[in-house]
Amino acid sequence: MADPEKRDRPLVLVVDDEPDIRDLVTIRLQQDGYDVIAAEDGATAIEMVRLEHPDAAVIDVRMPGLDGYEVTRQIRADPALVDTPILLLSASVREEEVRRGYDAGADSYIRKPFVPAELREAVRALLERAASKGGGDRSEP
């Protein structure tokens, strides 16, 4: 499943150290018709992106070890992975954290707690945007 073009359903990577949240997001995304793979920490997540090339990644900001910002930064730093659309998930309401996320290279951002529609809408928008660019060069938001 390394080639995204061959998939009939988009593959979304969910990264969160909290199993409850990780499962919740996974369930919601599966309900929305995506294939979901999950990682419980940043390092695993980067590894899985490298292996699976998911169509989008939903990453929790606050995690032990590599946090969401750092994962985003490393993905963006790797030329092979740079195009991966990234949605950051955060419990913080502070504007500066939102800005930090965009600065690290995230494409979108939703806050916890979220309602199912929010998540659905955000992932859909992310994938549409990526598709419209045809997987080509991306510009910074």
Added chain:
Amino acid sequence: MGARFRGDAPPIYLAATACGVFVTGIGVLVLIGWAFELPALKSLASTLPSMKANMAIALIAIGSSILLLRTGASLLRRSFGRSLGALAAAFGGIVVTQSLFGGIGVDQALFDDPGSASPGRPTVHAALVVACLGAGLVAIDIEKHGTRLSGFLFIAAGTLALAAIVGYAYDVGYLRGQAGTSGMALHTALALSVATVGACVLRPERGLVGFLRGDDPGAAMARVLAPAAVIIPIVLGAARLVAERHLGLDSEVGVSLVVLCTIGLLLGVIAFAAVRVRRAVAERDSAQALTTKVVEGLSVGVAACDREGRLTFMNRELKRIHGIDDEVDTYDRWPDLLNISKPGGISPLPSAERPLLRALGGERVRRDDLNISPEGLVPRSVQVSAEPLEDQDGEVVGAVATITDETGRREAEQIRKQLAAIVEWSNDAIVSQSLDGMILSWNTGAEDLYGYSMEEAIGSHESIIVPADRRDEQRDVMKRVAGAERVDRQETVRLRKDGALVDVSLTVSPMFDADSRIIGASVIAHDISARRQAERMFGQLIEMAPDAVVGIDQAGSIEVVNSKAEEMFGYHREELLWKDMEALVPGALGSGAPERAMLSDAGLDFQGMARPDFERSARRCDGSEFPCEISLATVETDGGLLTMAVVRDVSERKLIEEEADRLKSEFFGLVSHELRTPLTSIVGYADILSEEEGSRFSPEGRHYLEVIKRNTHRLDRLVQDLLLVGQVDAGTFQIQLGVVDVSATAGECAEEFRPVAEQAGVSLTTDLGAVREFMGDQGRLAQVIENLVSNAVKFTPAGGEVVLRVAESNESCVIEVSDSGEGIGDGELGHLFDRFYRGARANTEHIKGVGLGLAITKAIVEAHHGEIEIQSEVGTGSTFRVVLPMRPVESSKLESVRSAS
């Protein structure tokens, strides 16, 4: 004006004495002739009648009387003289009585007088002369009438005596008294004539002689005419007789010649007299002109009036005092112009009290309490003396007044007295001393300060109060004063009498004499020991202060520092003093001159009041900077206004504050994450549960699930509210601007709350006008509307109504929520926006909420630069009205907000 005399008095007095001696001598000689039977002495020649012995005695009496009565003689002598006069008068009276009523047999009491026509009895003629002279001498010193009487008597006596001499000259027996007697003896006639002259000149200043001696034109004329009137007829008569008798001239020719000669001589004499009179008049006029000139030039006002009280003279000074133009002839308008007023007042002096008019009544007036208040000028204090003018007979013919303008002198006197009082009662020691240090004056203040009494101090040397170690300093001061310099506020030490030292501030000024030579020094010493003590205390307090304290003078340089300041800035005290404050704390006193001026003004107006703290950056000795807080206060000192700056190093506090901020952020991060992560799970799984498994639940199970979801929602709201409050506190609360359809948002809120309202039996209606292109944060605005509607529904009892209105008005968006609830009491209105405040009813009626809703609403409204207001009436309901500007930020910023999102 009294009669003035020409020449010296002595010659005329000598003439009187000479006459007296002559008359007495004749009498004595004749008496000797009688005693020794010497006919030559008794009758000069055998053909002539003899002088009787009693007549000789009468002559001695009269002669002696003249000698005794001479001017300046003692009272006793004069009494004796008058007695002798009375004796002579009595003798004359007796003789006249005898010749009328027969002899009384005393004629020859002394000496026999055989062969005489009237033995021992003088002629009546001579007796009359003696009686007149005697009586005249008695009356000579009796005031007024006596003087006048004696004048008449002397004239009568002189006329009779002269008649006797003429009788001898023309050989007319009758004139010599040869009627029934042998007639008056020749030497009797001569002696009586001389006696008359002597009596007349006895009081030369009075009577006929006085008049003749006057320098008035009348006297001058009389002096020429009187001798002529006596001599010319006698000489011409004698000449005519000689011519007729010896040359045989006809009596017609004689008379004609006498007439012609008389006319010629009289005309000559009159011409001569006229010249004399004219000269006398000229002399008097020039004397008068001189007098007038002198009087005009006097610095004393002079006024004179005539007998009727009409002003006849006013000199220039008096016109000046009265403020009258010198050229104006004022005499007619007096007394309208002369505003003499009562002592100390303005009310005019009644004319009866006017000194000049009172003087007319014969009294001498002197008043120094009158004022003259010329129209439009400053009143003058005057001293007025007035006295009557009398003529020779003592009759009042007018009055003269002198008026001295005392204003200047009295003012000067008053000022001098005031100054003396100031010096005497000054609290400062005021001492004057000569340049070599001799104390000349010593006031009470000096007595108190130094302990020496005035008696002890005056005449002593200043060294009694100058301590030994201050002598050189004092010498320098006196040297400077001798050079006309004034030494101001020299702070030094003085020695008291009890040996204690006292801190003083000296002001030493040179004293000048009238020729501007420096003759000494005035030394004013102010006791500053109390101040010194206060200064020491002040200094200690400053030294003990936990903050750096710096005193800055008006030029901005440092005058006072404490050790904390040394420590804080890293300088030594000596380095800090006189340094510019700007070098330590740039802008400490404000950046520019105007602010400094403002500071000094503030210092003057609010002396000693601390100015609010403000923060600056301070610079240490090594150039490093640190944040500091400065409080300024001003202190008035002898050296001018001192600004005291209390500088506190706040770098540590800054660190703590930053740490606190960091901790707060961390806390909020924690709250966000640790509360919201489980909430996310609960909400998420509850949703999934109701979606996936809801159909398999029993109705109870579905109800329980709803309870979980509802409470989770509440908890989420609460966490969000708390976070928002935290953001507002931290100043990090921001709104996300975008175009908001306020009406639609309000409509959604209304729909959301409709079930709740219905459940509470409250009707919720909306009136939503269109609001175009409003810029704001949709989520937050929804929160505002929710809060307001939620509150309204909560506090409105069943059956009531809540109305939500949205409208655009005056470039503003207005959101209004009205209810028909209980209303809010005045006591509660002020607290509505306080955090965690819950109305009284909220507590008693178990209405839900923690009391953050309105506080948050207000924060959101303010973040939109809007306003919220409440109108409430207890029992009727409340209206919450939010007014938001259509564009909460400038359009340029909006653009950037738009592009960013």
